[in-house]
Amino acid sequence: MAVDIPKAVIVFSGKRKSGKDFISDKLQDLIGKDNCGIMRLSGPLKSQYAKEHNLDIARLLDASEYKETYRADMIKWGETQRQKDPFYFCKLATRGSESHKPVWIISDARRRTDINYFLQNYTNVLATIRVVADDNIRIARGWVKTQGIDDAESECGLDDYEAWTFTIKNNSKQDVVHSSLNDIVNYVQKKLNTS
């Protein structure tokens, strides 16, 4: 199968409940759904995990308590797959129907290997973005600090990474319309105008 070549790749990272999905949706709205697809690295992980464990994939993908119940075990299972191929989920996530669109948003990079995959393959069109929110705000959004999850590589693997193209502070709706999102839209427009 031919792999599509995107004109811009925007990779988001951030702690649980920092607002990665929320910001990804906002950015997609600004760029337009026809031009821009959202891909979740945790999407194929969840569907494959659900298949192998006979679980309800729809409930694993929504924001319900159901996903919190299985989160720790799902993380462990994903690590096992990743030991075989660190880029396995990056490749899977970017080969779905959304990959035909010229702008890709990857909403949930969690590890150095995730960033490395996109740096290696899409460096000329890549922007990496760290979404940050204060702990009290994350708590208000439903974050419950949990041992084995918040101290795992999936949550901390990019804490020391410093080469973000942009950082977005997402403590309120006001922050979202802050110039950072405009900077990203400008970056994408420039890439779209480049042949």
Ligand SMILES: Nc1ncnc2c1ncn2[C@@H]1O[C@H](COP(=O)(O)OP(=O)(O)OP(=O)(O)O)[C@@H](O)[C@H]1O
């Ligand atoms: N700027 C904001 N204004 C209002 N609500 C927000 C904002 N950012 C995030 N939220 C809300 O906070 C909740 C958590 O956000 P979101 O699901 O985007 O976080 P996440 O980083 O993707 O979390 P997880 O890693 O747990 O999937 C959602 O209900 C979302 O709508």
